[in-house]
Amino acid sequence: MTDPRPTTPRLAAATRIALADPRDLLNRLCDHLAEHVPVERLGDGALFRADYGTARVEIAGDALTVALESGDDTGLSFLKLIVAEHVLEFAGGQEPAIRWTGDGRAAGEPLPYFREMRVASVTHVTPRMRRIVLSGEDLGRFATGGLHVRLLFPPPGPAAPQWPVCGEDGRPQWPQGAARPAARVYTIRHIDVRKGEVAIDMMLHGDGHGHDAPGAGFARHARPGDIVGMTGPGGSVIGEARRYIMLGDETALPAIARQLETLPAHAEVAAFVEVADAAEEQPLTSAARLDLRWLHRDGTGLLERALRDHPWLGDGGEPPFIWAGCEHAQARAIRRFALKEAGLTHDGCHAFAYWRRGAAGDDARED
Structure with missing residues (x-):
């Protein structure tokens, strides 16, 4: 019988990357990307699944072969970018050539995104x-x-x-x-x-x-x-939960505000926002039951302390989903407490460095 369901056209691209130790690089890719996307090990290869497509990576002699699929040009370009950046990062001083064949825009054309x-x-x-x-x-x-x-x-x-x-x-x-x-x-x-x-x-x-x-x-x-x-x-979006603890400073305030507007009425949210003073407070709305606390900056790690003191981490109820965006050192402290002391899982805690003291641009977000 013919399947009556419509199918979405898929774009595909592929490359072969010669490496000194393709197995080591595959293992590094799997270990790193498993923190961000589902990874399925398949013998001498692996399948990575993202919202915008899939990447199948396999060992072929002295090389890795990579096959990408996505539903649109932007998603395919994102996959090419992610593969190239991580292969070059983990190649240990090598400079492997990466040349894509198949669908997608050619070198020199405008970025689809x-x-x-x-x-x-x-x-x-x-x-x-x-x-x-x-x-x-x-x-x-x-x-x-x-x-x-x-x-x-x-x-x-x-x-x-x-x-x-x-x-x-x-x-x-x-x-x-x-x-x-x-x-x-x-x-x-x-x-x-x-x-x-x-x-x-x-x-x-x-x-x-x-x-x-x-x-x-x-x-x-x-x-x-x-x-x-x-x-x-x-960037990732907030996970699904019944209870949320959201923490951030002014740099993360737009993300907190936008995510609050997406949460359903049955959810409960405790939001802590660190700002310079009362003049920097602004109205935030949500269909969820929202407990919003404004913290005026005093240099004492207010966001981490707010999380440590919150009763939802020890009341025996459903663990809350933790979302945090702030300075690099605070984000690391929040993530460390949530995972190592509060016992939350990586899936239940997203803590991001929105800026880093003494650094600028993308360097501010690196761990």
Whole structure:
């Protein structure tokens, strides 16, 4: 009999990567990615499953063969990027060649997950938080698949911005030298696909006198019509549970606010948000039963202490899902307490470094 159910067309790409020790690299891939996605070991290979597709990796003599499948061009590009970055990271000083065949965009073509955006409006949410509404085309892909995007800020000057394009190995190929845009990760606070708009809440770091971070400088001086690049989406979404403890500072506040709006009425949420002072508090809403506490920063690890003291960790009820976004050291302390002392599982605790004291950009998020 013929299966009457419609099938979704799948895009496929493949590569063969010569390595000195392909088995060691496969094991490293499995150990690392198992913390983030389901991994199935299959003899001399493994199958990795992500929301946007699958990657089958197998040992073939002195090489790894990789076969990718995804439902769209963006998902396939994400898979190529993830494979290339991790293979190069774990290759132990080797520089293996990675060249993809099959579906997907060729080297030098625009990234399928890139959009050029223009500022539509700028408003203050609090004295230190500005909401930048960006307008662009074909934003449907940004409504699913993660909360976060990477904004690309072109260097000042009259020259037209230069944006990254597809590289041969699946990673973005960036403009060189002074033409390279600065990149920072932000949360989509709101998205309206029909209007072609996304709202990004951005912290005003720095002093406004030439000592701003790239994103803060853009937010401070943004005017309607200004151009910025956007790639994404990415980042995990909150897990399913009956009880949640959410913790974060101003940098994670847009993510906390957006996730609160998605939770169902039967859920209970204890949310702790660390801000500079009362002026930085803002209304947050949720259909869930919400206990919201604002913590005014005093440098004593308020978020970790709030988690340690919360009665849900010792009341004998269903373990809460822990979500945290904050400075690197605090995020590590929260994750360590939740996993080692409170006995929660990796699936029940997501603690992210949204920034790192003394570091900038992607370096701030590295463990």
